[in-house]
Amino acid sequence: xxxxVGYIGERDAIPILIEGLKRLEYRGYDSAGLGFFSKxxxxxxxxxxxxxxxxEKINGHNHQSKIGIGHTRWxxxxxxxxxxxxxxFNKEKTLLVIHNGIIENYQxxxxxxxxDGYEFKSETDTEVLVxxxxxxxxxxVTLFSAVRHALNQVEGTYGLAVLSCGEPDKIVxxxxxxxxxxxxxxxxxxxxxxxxxxxxxxxxxxxxxDGEIAEVYKDHFRTKNIEDEEIQKEIIEVTMSIEQIDKGxxxxxxxxxxxxxxxxxLNSMRGRLVHDDGTSKLGGLExxxxxxxxxxxxxxxxxxxxxxxxxxxxxxxxxxxxxPTEVEYASEFRxxxxxxxxxxxxxxxxxxxETADTLAAMKEAKRKxxxxxxxxxxxGSSIARDSDxxxxxxxxxxxxxxxxxxxxAQLSVFALITLLLARRKDMSLIDGKKMVEEFQTIPGxxxxxxxxxxxxxxxxxxxxxxxxxxxxxxxxxxxxxxxGALKLKEISYIHAEGYPAAEMKHGPIALVDENxxxxxxxxxxxxxxxIISNIEEIKxxxxxxxxxATEGDDDIDRLADYVIKxxxxxxxxxxxxxxxxxxxxxxxxxxxxxxxxxQPRNLAKSVTVE
Ligand code: M6R
Numbered sequence: 134x135x136x137x138v139g140y141i142g143e144r145d146a147i148p149i150l151i152e153g154l155k156r157l158e159y160r161g162y163d164s165a166g167l168g169f170f171s172k173x174x175x176x177x178x179x180x181x182x183x184x185x186x187x188x189e190k191i192n193g194h195n196h197q198s199k200i201g202i203g204h205t206r207w208x209x210x211x212x213x214x215x216x217x218x219x220x221x222f223n224k225e226k227t228l229l230v231i232h233n234g235i236i237e238n239y240q241x242x243x244x245x246x247x248x249d250g251y252e253f254k255s256e257t258d259t260e261v262l263v264x265x266x267x268x269x270x271x272x273x274v275t276l277f278s279a280v281r282h283a284l285n286q287v288e289g290t291y292g293l294a295v296l297s298c299g300e301p302d303k304i305v306x307x308x309x310x311x312x313x314x315x316x317x318x319x320x321x322x323x324x325x326x327x328x329x330x331x332x333x334x335x336x337x338x339x340x341x342x343d344g345e346i347a348e349v350y351k352d353h354f355r356t357k358n359i360e361d362e363e364i365q366k367e368i369i370e371v372t373m374s375i376e377q378i379d380k381g382x383x384x385x386x387x388x389x390x391x392x393x394x395x396x397x398x399l400n401s402m403r404g405r406l407v408h409d410d411g412t413s414k415l416g417g418l419e420x421x422x423x424x425x426x427x428x429x430x431x432x433x434x435x436x437x438x439x440x441x442x443x444x445x446x447x448x449x450x451x452x453x454x455x456x457p458t459e460v461e462y463a464s465e466f467r468x469x470x471x472x473x474x475x476x477x478x479x480x481x482x483x484x485x486x487e488t489a490d491t492l493a494a495m496k497e498a499k500r501k502x503x504x505x506x507x508x509x510x511x512x513g514s515s516i517a518r519d520s521d522x523x524x525x526x527x528x529x530x531x532x533x534x535x536x537x538x539x540x541x542a543q544l545s546v547f548a549l550i551t552l553l554l555a556r557r558k559d560m561s562l563i564d565g566k567k568m569v570e571e572f573q574t575i576p577g578x579x580x581x582x583x584x585x586x587x588x589x590x591x592x593x594x595x596x597x598x599x600x601x602x603x604x605x606x607x608x609x610x611x612x613x614x615x616x617g618a619l620k621l622k623e624i625s626y627i628h629a630e631g632y633p634a635a636e637m638k639h640g641p642i643a644l645v646d647e648n649x650x651x652x653x654x655x656x657x658x659x660x661x662x663x664i665i666s667n668i669e670e671i672k673x674x675x676x677x678x679x680x681x682a683t684e685g686d687d688d689i690d691r692l693a694d695y696v697i698k699x700x701x702x703x704x705x706x707x708x709x710x711x712x713x714x715x716x717x718x719x720x721x722x723x724x725x726x727x728x729x730x731x732q733p734r735n736l737a738k739s740v741t742v743e
Contacts, residue, residue, distance in 0.1 A: 135219075135233040135741075136160040137313065138330045139202040139294050139304050141351045142321025147191060150203040153323075153330035154184045156378065159386075159532050159731065159738040160326065161207025167191065168220035168229040169201025170301055175229055179218040199351075202294045202304060202324070204231040207737040210239070211256030220296075221260045223267040224252065227298040230266065232259040233326055234290030234311040235742050242286065262287070266295060276300045277348055277357070280307060284346070284359060290489065290742065292326050304349045308341040311741050312487050312515060315339040315347060315354055317368055322349050327511070327739075328371050329378045329530060336373075339366045340513055369513065378530050387533035387624070387730045391716050392583060394538050395576040397528040398709060401542040405549055406572055411565020412556040413549040421522045424504050426557050428478040431458040432503075434466050434494050435482040436740070438536040438619060442543035443482050444612035445708045449547050452705065453555040463494040464743070473501035480506045484531055484539035485739035486514020493743075495519060508546055510539050524550070533731045534738050535623045537716045540616060541579070544709045548572065551705065571703050575710070578700040582713045585697055586721075589714055592679060592695050593721030596650045602627055603641060603676075604715070605634040606654035607664055613654050613708045617715030624723040624730045634667040647675040652718070653693070654711045657683040658704050668692050679718075681711050 136157025140146040150167050158165075165187040166179025176198075178191050184205060204219035211217035219231040236242070239258035242265060247253070251264040262283060269279035276297045284291070290310030297305075306313055306324050316323030316331035316338055323331045328338055339354070341347060345364060347356045356364045383389035390397075405413050418425065431450055433443035440462060447458040461471070463481070467490060473479070481495045486509035495516060499505050507520030510528050517523055528542035552572075556565045596602075602621055606614035615631035622629045632641055634653065645651065651671045655664045665688075668678055672692060680693035683701050690696055697714045723730045 135207050135326070136205040136330065137202065137231055137233055137292055137294055137324065137326040139306070139324035139349070140321070141200045141304055141349060142318065143199060143351070144321060146198045146201040147196060149334070150201050151184065151188050151191065152333065153325060154187070154203045154205050156330045157326060158184050158205050159534060161205050161737045162732050163206055163208050163213030164215065164218035165203070165205045166218045166220055166231075167201055167203045168231065168296055169196065169198035170296065171196040171198045175222070175226055175296060175298055177220050177222060177229060179215055179220070181214050181218065200296065200301065200304065202231055202296060209235055209742055210258045217255045217257050219259060221255060221257065221263045223263050228263060228267050228270065229296050230259060230263045231294050232262055233292040233741060234309070236261055236287055236291070237289035238287065262291070262293065270297065270299065276303070276305050277346065280305050281346055281357075281359060281361060284309070294324055302350055305346065306341070306349060307346040309343045310489065310492070313341045315341070315349060317354075320352055322351060322354060324349055328373060328513070332371060332373050332378070333375055336371050337368050338371055339368055340518070371512070373512070373530060378532060385533065385731050387535055387537065387720055390531055390533050390538045391713070391720060393529065394541050394713065395580045395583070397538040397542050398545050398579060399576040400527040400529065401545040402549065402572055403527070406569045408566060408569045410556070411562045411569055413553045415524050415549060415553060417524045418506070418522055418550070418553070421504055421506070425478045425506070426554055427476070428456060428504070429474065429476045431456050432461055432477060432479040433458065433482065434461045434463045434479055434491065434498070436463050436488050436490055438540050438616060439482040439484060439491070439543060441612045441616040441619070442540055442547065443480070444615070445544055445609060446480065446547035448609050449551040449705050453551050453560065454558060461494075463488065463490040467494040467497050471497070473498055473503045475502040477503040478506060479503045480508055481516055481520060482508045482543055483514070483516050484510045484536055486511040486516040487739050487741050489741050489743055492516055492519070508543060510542065532738070534733055534736045535620055535719070535730065540712060541709045545575070548705055568703070571706060575702065575706055578702060578710055579713060582699050582710060585714065586717055589697065589717045590721045593718055593725055596677075597722050597725040599627060599648070599650050601644065601649060602629040603637070603644070603649060603651040604629060604631040604654070605637055605651060605667060607634045607660040608658070609704050609708050610654035610656070610711055613712050613715065614652070616712055617652060617654070617719070620716055620719035621722065623736060624719055624728060624733045625726055626728070626734070627722065634664050637667060638670065642670065642674065645671055645674040645676040647677070650677045650679060652715065653678060653680045655680050655682050655689060656699070656707055656711060657686055657701065658707070665689070665692065681714050
């Protein structure tokens with residue numbers, strides 16, 4: 134949520150900052166701005182709207198700079214406009230700040246600062262930081278100390294970058310609850326809120342931890358904690374490549390990511406299936422495997438799409454492991470003083486690994502002594518680093534705001550964990566081997582489903598003007614219904630609800646008439662007959678039915694208005710397949726409505742504020 138980028142070196146900073154902001158735009162896109170040194174003075178250029186508009190504005194100026202910072206915003210305090218866009222200046226325009234996160238005690242701090250004669254121009258919480266740092270600078274301390282003293286008064290979260298005319302050879306950055314990474318180059322250094330903004334220039338990075346402040350010069354950097362103690366940081370080499378974060382010939386990141394799923398699911402399994410033993414191998418869990426296997430209870434905690442994958446995980450764990458499993462919204466879990474035992478294992482799932490609610494819930498679980506497992510996509514992210522152990526899903530960078538390939542890779546990892554633990558319990562070698570073989574067919578089956586895109590586009594054309602949608606599924610496919618509905622509402626702004634199919638008659642059926650499209654996830658499994666009855670009930674009320682059914686099931690053709698047929702697999706793995714047509718349906722409806730699927734309104738990829 135919000136993107137930060139910075140450069141200090143010998144090259145022209147402005148194009149580097151603009152390019153970095155474009156890479157980070159998925160984190161927030163309601164306004165953007167740059168702050169930089171030019172001709173010995175600090176300058177700010179910012180505006181409402183996308184980075185492309187900022188770029189046009191900057192092209193109208195003739196600035197040269199070798200040190201600068203940039204920000205792309207997702208508004209928390211104050212509407213998206215130019216005044217509220219970052220950076221923010223002090224009165225004398227000798228100090229500027231950009232900030233991700235939320236300063237929770239900004240109201241009392243603002244009151245004190247106004248009492249001291251400071252004037253506020255914006256509605257943001259961030260402006261408090263500028264004036265607070267300024268007030269310490271005016272006492273004659275260094276920029277580093279002024280930032281440190283200011284942050285000691287602040288409650289909340291921040292990823293922060295500061296420039297000051299008094300010390301024009303450095304960028305001061307700090308982190309608490311909002312990611313910040315340094316990129317180490319040759320006679321040049323970078324800062325960013327995530328590595329995608331850096332990797333075009335360097336793969337050597339340093340992740341700041343909460344409570345750390347760094348001074349970044351062009352040829353070195355220095356890190357201290359908020360108590361002013363020097364800290365030695367390790368330089369890490371990242372493996373992400375620039376191709377992975379480009380559109381690769383597709384018109385949108387979302388379509389690219391949907392189409393990448395045969396490969397991303399394969400990558401999530403690569404090297405992890407052991408056919409001869411009919412099991413899986415997850416290096417990241419080895420040290421805690423006994424503790425996981427002996428747990429009395431599992432909890433799965435996440436937000437959004439990751440929460441939906443957690444629901445599928447619950448079905449897998451309970452079916453194969455018979456370990457009671459609860460799925461929790463991280464935002465609720467963290468605040469309701471949850472009952473946690475030391476023999477609980479809690480799985481925290483997050484594509485970004487930076488979701489504020491999930492991270493805070495994980496800290497709470499750790500404090501209470503549970504074993505904490507991170508299941509993340511973003512390598513080196515906070516949840517990945519702070520968990521006791523974990524598994525990367527290896528989906529590759531996901532840039533489209535609507536999560537697609539991360540969901541299917543998360544499901545794959547849940548299936549691998551289930552197989553691993555089931556083989557330590559009751560599952561036989563023969564059944565384990567069969568399961569491994571079935572896993573191996575999944576990427577090919579996804580490929581087959583992707584070929585149905587044209588058919589799905591026709592359905593999208595038919596329903597693009599619908600005002601509401603219902604998504605219904607049973608068992609493993611109920612979370613898929615929730616995920617299908619979420620995808621549609623996120624990118625097409627059509628109201629959509631996911632329900633367990635049997636619940637429909639307890640309320641939602643009142644909504645059904647000839648204008649209500651109802652998507653049924655109806656593969657041939659043990660609940661098939663029941664779901665056919667549910668389809669009959671919808672048809673009796675003139676609803677329009679789109680069914681996701683199993684190849685070879687011709688009976689359903691006479692009932693449903695549209696049928697999308699997908700290959701068969703075992704129940705546990707079916708959600709990996711059944712969600713793909715729903716992703717494509719949401720995608721094509723949104724595209725036909727002319728909407729920006731990669732950056733839907735009001736959303737941001739990584740929700741690093743509460
Ligand atoms: O990065 P995370 O997986 O923790 O993100 C959780 C949700 O914010 C995320 O899944 C969100 O719901 C997506 N926009 C879904 O498409």
